[in-house]
Amino acid sequence: MSDDVLSIIPTDPQWQPDRAAAERTAALAADLARDLADGVEVEIDVTWHDALAPVDCGENLERIGCPHCGASIDTEWYGDLLEDHGEDGFATLAVEVPCCGAATSLDVLDYDWPCGFARFEIAIWNPGRDWFDDVELAAVGDTLGHPVKQIRAHI
Numbered sequence: 001m002s003d004d005v006l007s008i009i010p011t012d013p014q015w016q017p018d019r020a021a022a023e024r025t026a027a028l029a030a031d032l033a034r035d036l037a038d039g040v041e042v043e044i045d046v047t048w049h050d051a052l053a054p055v056d057c058g059e060n061l062e063r064i065g066c067p068h069c070g071a072s073i074d075t076e077w078y079g080d081l082l083e084d085h086g087e088d089g090f091a092t093l094a095v096e097v098p099c100c101g102a103a104t105s106l107d108v109l110d111y112d113w114p115c116g117f118a119r120f121e122i123a124i125w126n127p128g129r130d131w132f133d134d135v136e137l138a139a140v141g142d143t144l145g146h147p148v149k150q151i152r153a154h155i
Contacts, residue, residue: 005153006033006127007055008137009118010146013093013107014052016120017144022046025144026122032136033127043125051089054082055121057113058153065110071099073109081106093117114151 008029010016017025026046033042047053064073077098093106107117132140132150141148 002059003155004126005058005155006124006129006131007116007151007153008122008124008132008140008144008148009055009116009151010120010144011149012146013117014119015146016048017146021143021145022048022120022122025140028143029122029124029140032132032140033124033129042127045121045123045125047121047123049089049119049121051091052093052117052119053089053121054085054115055118055151056082056115056153057111057151058155060113060152060154061111061115063110063112065112066097066099066102067104067108067110068097068102069100073097073099078109090117114149116149116151 008025023046026044030042030044033044061075061078064075064078065071066073081095090106094103095106096103097109130152137148137150
């Protein structure tokens with residue numbers, strides 16, 4: 001069986017909220033997801049990571065582009081990086097891209113379906129919707145106390 005996960009992460013990969021803000025934000029995200037799921041309860045996971053954890057889009061990933069030369073980066077290269085870091089996460093997002101050898105950061109690559117990295121994540125399992133709209137996403141960020149972005153994974 002496959003699942004869809006809508007994750008909310010801070011725009012700054014290193015940023016983490018306090019527990020109270022996280023709890024308020026998870027409750028808001030659950031309410032917003034429930035509104036479009038006809039009142040059905042949704043499963044929410046709130047996670048603080050010790051290191052930078054990848055929050056990718058799973059099977060939705062179609063392409064990765066280089067922000068320096070514009071070339072496509074092999075998704076297998078990205079998959080190998082994720083596999084190499086396993087459960088430990090990333091100490092740094094600094095990387096040398098294979099296309100042109102430029103030094104860059106994993107969080108600025110051009111992912112076709114958004115991907116990200118974070119030390120804090122709210123994951124909504126099978127939310128019954130594709131995305132939060134801009135107004136809802138801004139409300140989630142305001143409640144958390146930091147701007148956020150969303151990642152939709154199909155796993």
